[in-house]
Amino acid sequence: MSAKLSVSNLHKSFGDLQVLRDLNFAIDEHEFVAVVGPSGCGKTTLLRTIAGIETSDSGSVMIDGKVVTKPGADRGFVFQQDSLLPWRTIWKNLIFGLEVNGQLNDANLKNAKQLLKLVGLSGFEQFYPNQISGGMRQRVNLARALALNPQVLIMDEPFSALDAQTREMMQLELLRIWQQGRKTVLFITHQIDEAVFLADRIVVLGRRPGWVKTTVPIDLPRPRELAVKRTAKFGAYVDEVWNLIENDVRASISEDAQAPVG
């Protein structure tokens, strides 16, 4: 089976600072992979390279065996901040990707309507982003990414700005939506329990420069309910991943503490 998304031998430096060193991982079709790592693991650079708005020094990102050189509709993005355009209604935000990629046809618009229903926001078309809650905005973000019917869905800490309760509900919602089509997902997060709960596999990154420490397969039955979070097996996975990055996190904290303020 060939990989849907593959990142091969990726190197990147900014001046003297090496950000990514020989980064390698691959995601199979229909696989949900989470990437966790301490701050300084180069996830922003990795994300920008996959998006095609940053070029690597060497190595490549491939989707279906084709090298990524620029942004394209084969990748759908959901960002950590709320990245909806405040002057556009929910509906206009939803079709933003279709609009800029010249894909505003009847079939796609119909699909977009379906997606809005899928994320539970039918009837909110004419609202502006500031009129709906943070959780609802992230649903729109998800629907916007899916509207392009991308080959790979890339999510960059999508729930980090939400409160703890809403975040749990959104994780559940994401799994529910994902079960429908089982898109290939790359999910970047700082939260280990979130990664264990959502993913088939967790790619653990080391810091400065970013590299793949190890990959942890998560063998938990699907569909998953929130109750799985209180099982011993779940706790064991969280501990395993935490132990892998604990030293790196300590290092990054002490480095932050020593860095001059501002």
Add this chain to the structure above:
Amino acid sequence: MMDRASTQLKGDPAIPSQAAPTPATGRSRAKRTPASLYWTSVASVVGGLLLWELAGRFIVKKALFLTTPTQIVEATIGLVAANELQRHIAASGTEFLIGLVIAIFLGIAIGFAMASNRYAKRALGPWVAALYATPTIAISPLIILWAGIDIWSKVIVVVINAVFPMIINTEAGLRSTDKQLIEAARCFGCSRWQVFTKVSLPSAVPFLFAGMKLAIGRALVAVVVAELFGSRAGLGFLLAQASDAFNMPLLFVSVVLLAVTGMVLTWLVGAVERWLMPWRYTAEQD
């Protein structure tokens, strides 16, 4: 038990209610202003005019030192009957509108150049900074000398006074665009031009309106001052004439007209703003 119902908090329903919600448009969801607040403004203006009238009639008595509202109304009616006021308003209005429109478009163009090109910013920056702070109105006589006594000298004075707030606000607006939004737009495959038209420009609109309000104020002052220095018609011309003749009611006709114009235009821009940017005037969800 962590079932759906018990975790469904914070107004973020996992399954939103089936009843279609109605979007809040305009201020339907915002707090309504009570009628008593509107009446406070009316009472303030009427009361102020009444005090002015009484003071002019019974305390000062001399029209030279304090003209009264009724005298101003009389003078206005006289001017309208003689077809004079219409001529002055037309002259000033033409100069003002042509100058303002040129200033707005020129300001947006220069502001855009400065926001998007480093060299343009370096080349134009010092001039804009210096001229914005300079009371360029002081060189109006020179411009009348160059461009003559007709409307074009006044248009030029309006432009050089009103263009700078437009430039500065356009540039600031384009620069202040949220980096996250630009990054997201680029990930979705936006070209540079699409980033400008779909992200930077809409996000700069509030700044453009702020610039326009400043430009309107400056343009009004510019028209009148330029006309004071040399003209054949206009509210500034009327003002100069009345002042030379110590005709205070006549002088105040111009002043009141200018004040009312300023108020109406500011209100008009506000109305256009609310119409163009409904997302800024809808109730925020908390």
